[in-house]
Amino acid sequence: MKRIFLDTNFVIDYFVREGYMGNAEKVLQLGSRLGFRFCISYLTIANFAYILRKEDKETLHSLVERVCDVFEIINNDKSQIEQSLKLSCDDFEDGLQIAAAVDGGCDCIITRNTRDFAASIIPVFTPGEFVERFE
DSSP states (O other), X not given: OOEEEEOHHHHHHHHTOHHHHHHHHHHHHHHHHTTOEEEXXXXXXXXXXXXXXXXXXXXXXXXXXXXXXXXXXXXXXXXHHHHHHHHTOSSHHHHHHHHHHHHTTOSEEEOSOGGGGTTOSSOXXXXXXXXXXXX
């Protein structure tokens, strides 16, 4: 069974950004049909909540609970910080996501911003590329 790591932008797209929900939904439907498990990092929850901080507390909490119900959460720890520093990513947060994906035994990362994951040691796909590859 493959483990798929989803970047924060994918999670936001799926739950909030109407223009991108369709692509995210295709990925999840295809992956579910193929028996894939979808993972996110603990950091994604914090980023998601921060981006949606203007929502009322009840809405925000409901969305966070839904995210936690839909995806497996990979904990972040000190070793991932150390791994991220070695990756020399332009964006430190992206390095943390890569390190979490690797620690979580994920086979690939799905993000709309593949350029930001150039330092990844596992394959990186856009949602569209993922669907094309596995459909």
